[in-house]
Amino acid sequence: MSEPYNLFSGQSLEHLTALSDGLFAVAMTLLVLDLRVPVSSAGLVYSERGLWVALLRLGPSFVAYLLSFTMLGTFWLAQHTLLGNLRRCARNLTWINLGFLFVVSLLPFRPRCSRTLSACAWAWACTG
Numbered sequence: 676m677s678e679p680y681n682l683f684s685g686q687s688l689e690h691l692t693a694l695s696d697g698l699f700a701v702a703m704t705l706l707v708l709d710l711r712v713p714v715s716s717a718g719l720v721y722s723e724r725g726l727w728v729a730l731l732r733l734g735p736s737f738v739a740y741l742l743s744f745t746m747l748g749t750f751w752l753a754q755h756t757l758l759g760n761l762r763r764c765a766r767n768l769t770w771i772n773l774g775f776l777f778v779v780s781l782l783p784f785r786p787r788c789s790r791t792l793s794a795c796a797w798a799w800a801c802t803g
Contacts, residue, residue: 691758691764695758699750702747706783709739747782
């Protein structure tokens with residue numbers, strides 16, 4: 676009995692959804708790891724004013740985090756809406772979803788790359 680692969684494999688949307696949820700969770704966690712707690716140059720405890728100044732210097736990193744987190748959240752919501760409208764999954768959809776998840780997995784790399792290589796135009800072009 677020779678049945679096509681799509682008839683018996685890859686039809687469960689739950690597996691695809693679980694994989695996607697896990698990858699989005701890891702990507703969002705990696706984003707926040709780029710935010711560093713400010714440390715004074717002498718290793719001393721900050722005064723309240725000094726701490727606020729140091730936190731304000733984190734502004735560009737926090738904006739990059741906020742934008743990337745919002746983008747990932749939007750992608751996650753759109754994907755869940757799409758998968759919620761489907762009854763079953765075919766092999767082609769699984770491969771398309773894996774390609775999408777590959778792109779999602781690269782998103783935490785963009786803020787780090789653009790901050791490190793901000794002077795290079797190719798770094799911006801390569802990271803979106």
